[in-house]
Amino acid sequence: MSVVVRRVGPEAAAEVLAVVREAFGDRSPLDPPADALGDDAASIARLLRRRGGLLAEVDGRPVGCVVLDPAPDGLVLRRFGVTPDAQGQGVATALVEAAVEAAAGRSAVRVLAREELPGTVAFWEGHGFVVTGRSSPYVELARWLGTTFDAPDAETMRGLGERLGRTLVAGDLVVLTGELGAGKTTFTQGLGAGLDVRGGVTSPTFVIARVHPALGDGPDLVHVDAYRLGGLDELDDLDLDASLEDSVTVVEWGAGLAEGLAESRLEVVIERSVGDHPGGADEEALDPRRVSLRWVVGQ
Ligand SMILES: Nc1ncnc2c1ncn2[C@@H]1O[C@H](COP(=O)(O)OP(=O)(O)O)[C@@H](O)[C@H]1O
Ligand SMILES: [Mg+2]
Numbered sequence: 001m002s003v004v005v006r007r008v009g010p011e012a013a014a015e016v017l018a019v020v021r022e023a024f025g026d027r028s029p030l031d032p033p034a035d036a037l038g039d040d041a042a043s044i045a046r047l048l049r050r051r052g053g054l055l056a057e058v059d060g061r062p063v064g065c066v067v068l069d070p071a072p073d074g075l076v077l078r079r080f081g082v083t084p085d086a087q088g089q090g091v092a093t094a095l096v097e098a099a100v101e102a103a104a105g106r107s108a109v110r111v112l113a114r115e116e117l118p119g120t121v122a123f124w125e126g127h128g129f130v131v132t133g134r135s136s137p138y139v140e141l142a143r144w145l146g147t148t149f150d151a152p153d154a155e156t157m158r159g160l161g162e163r164l165g166r167t168l169v170a171g172d173l174v175v176l177t178g179e180l181g182a183g184k185t186t187f188t189q190g191l192g193a194g195l196d197v198r199g200g201v202t203s204p205t206f207v208i209a210r211v212h213p214a215l216g217d218g219p220d221l222v223h224v225d226a227y228r229l230g231g232l233d234e235l236d237d238l239d240l241d242a243s244l245e246d247s248v249t250v251v252e253w254g255a256g257l258a259e260g261l262a263e264s265r266l267e268v269v270i271e272r273s274v275g276d277h278p279g280g281a282d283e284e285a286l287d288p289r290r291v292s293l294r295w296v297v298g299q
Pocket of ligand 2: 184185252
């Protein structure tokens with residue numbers, strides 16, 4: 001028996017609601033009651049609209065869920081629950097690890113636990129969370145994540161892009177900063193792989209923007225090179241075969257230009273690591289980069 005965790009959006013509201021009701025309905029009543037007990041399909045769909053959630057299944061049956069809610073200081077987990085019959089099978093742990101993956105590029109994963117439920121607080125502490133505050137009846141916890149990564153070679157850079165690509169959803173904007181040859185296009189190749197779009201990501205310098213259609217159900221990738229643009233206000237008029245709300249948009253050289261395109265964005269800064277690495281005539285020598293990530297989340 002294995003636990004499968006999949007990413008879901010508002011279309012899965014009914015399934016998520018069923019898990020929430022089973023999981024939260026089984027707990028002893030709290031005062032005030034858990035928000036989850038007041039949920040209906042519409043409220044769950046609303047919660048899922050921003051970044052979706054995760055549904056855990058055992059033998060194809062939904063048994064666990066969590067809603068992912070982006071905040072300026074990290075990804076907040078809401079409606080985290082496992083149905084009573086599926087407890088003790090590692091479902092909760094699988095959900096936590098998938099949520100941490102989904103938070104890649106953010107500084108923390110955060111959660112609120114009820115102070116009346118010390119077992120719940122202990123669960124989060126057992127999964128690397130620390131208590132960051134208390135405001136009765138809630139205990140605030142966070143698990144800190146790194147936002148700076150070393151990419152010793154191009155393959156690692158692609159791998160980092162791929163991991164992030166798996167976390168992106170329609171409407172997301174990624175702004176890439178780094179000198180010529182830093183690895184912005186290489187990173188974007190990885191993003192394309194993680195998003196599962198048609199490949200062939202190359203520098204779009206001479207076409208300004210290129211659309212890579214999704215191979216599955218996910219969003220298309222719109223790859224923009226702003227190197228020669230004075231502004232991106234007209235991007236929507238570029239006659240792209242994709243709308244930005246339905247796509248993931250990646251803009252090289254976009255800092256200071258692309259910010260207005262979306263409420264939230266992932267800023268990626270790529271720098272050549274300086275100092276002690278072999279260089280010179282050896283073509284096999286590592287040419288490491290440092291990648292810093294920052295999510296800027298609007299309301
Ligand atoms: N650690 C590394 N990270 C990314 N690219 C690297 C690295 N080491 C070498 N490279 C090479 O550097 C070049 C980066 O080019 P590219 O991704 O087009 O940069 P940019 O789009 O920022 O101008 C590629 O040829 C890539 O193979
Ligand atoms: Mg490039």
